[in-house]
Amino acid sequence: MGQFVCLLATLVAAIAFVQRTTGAPAFAIDPGKAVCFSIIQVKTFLSLLSVHPSAFSEQYDNFEKPELLEGDIAGFGKYRTAKEAIEALSSGVDRNGYYSFKWENKILYYTISIRFIDWERERIHRAIEDINNHTTGLRLVERTDATVQRNYVHIQRGGPNTGCWSYVGQIGERQFLNLEVPAYPTAPHCVHHGTIMHELIHAIGFFHEQSRTDRDEYVDINWDNIEKHQQHNFEKYDSSVITAYGQPYDHSSLMHYGMYDFAINRSIWTIRPKPLWEDIEIGKAQNMSEVDINKINLMYPPQ
Ligand SMILES: *[C@@H]1O[C@H](CO)[C@@H](O)[C@H](O)[C@H]1NC(C)=O
Ligand SMILES: *[C@@H]1O[C@H](CO)[C@@H](O)[C@H](O)[C@H]1NC(C)=O
Ligand SMILES: *[C@@H]1O[C@H](CO)[C@@H](O)[C@H](O)[C@H]1NC(C)=O
């Protein structure tokens, strides 16, 4: 409002000035006032300039992007970094990730960053509701009491190139789940129904479907098309680390990689569903599969 008044005043002053120099009858405004108004306006403009960009960056949550395991896993159990997690898994020491890190009392508390804008927040709520609608034992509950609800997932609003990622299972105290928001309307981002649920299912306690102990019967891995330093993303885990709760391998799991993930040459597959003569798709799921739901319900049974 103040800016508008200032703008109007400067305009009036400018007209007066022009009319004066063209010899037409002037308004009763002296040029000194016009200069004053202009200075106020320039100041307002500058302050807008300096306030605006920082206000914009503050829309994102600030954090250091962690190194990630399997593309979107920041750690699990007591392994707070991907490096520790990879070392632990490959050395075979203390291989008891996953089902040891369930949420106590079958309640996963969460908080959602205040920086999310309305449509993003709605999608997050819908994804949480979809999980709650289909699970019988587990509850995702908004955290309301910081003194009692110590362990929780904080869903943060990530800026450009921060990716979509989560920890696997409960790691203790506050743990982050990052959703990169679109930097411009058509930009790739993580605020999709399926992607939000995918990251939440990591937080609930699941790795990717293709890291299952029995995966070699259901997918081929094209190691030649995967950079050496990315090959750890295609590890399968020992049955001492993970369990599929007796559920069949599920190509249509929301937790399955797509065919070209981590490819050196993006037109050649890195992971291919078997058997080859069947028309199977992977990495295309937008929703939890029956198996995804069953596994959550077996990890967190109703009673
Ligand atoms: C969850 O269930 C309620 C009640 O049946 C339904 O109205 C709502 O649309 C469901 N939400 C989702 C995301 O499926
Ligand atoms: C990627 O693979 C395709 C299909 O085999 C091939 O035509 C293309 O030359 C490859 N690109 C590079 C950069 O190697
Ligand atoms: C699949 O997604 C729709 C909305 O996108 C939702 O209403 C429905 O409940 C979901 N189904 C399952 C099994 O998650």
Ligand SMILES: [Zn+2]
């Ligand atoms: Zn994932």
